[in-house]
Amino acid sequence: MPIADTSRRLRPAILDKDVDSLHGLGTIPTYSTVRAEATPDALQLAHDKMRVRQQAETEKLAIAKAATDAARLAEWEAQ
Structure with missing residues (x-):
């Protein structure tokens, strides 16, 4: 199996x-696995963690864009 390039999205x-x-897995009540990271609870937890981090990223990007816009406006007002 090739090595995953985690530096890209x-x-x-x-x-x-x-x-x-993940949603489809919920329709299989008899699903079981010996891999701890592949249990329905573990998969749901990983999904929730991803969503929380994506939301945090979006919020921080919005804050950074607002700061950039404010700085640009201040530069023009200083003229």
Whole structure:
């Protein structure tokens, strides 16, 4: 298996398929695995963690954009 390049973002289509799979897993009440990281609870926890971090990223990007806009406006007002 090739080494994953975690320095790049996953395409939205891949993330969407993962979410679809997670939702589909909920329809299989008899699903079980010996891999701790593949249990329904672990997968849901990983998904929730991803969503929280994506939200934090979005909020920080919005704050950074607002700061950039404010600085640019201040530069023009200083003229």
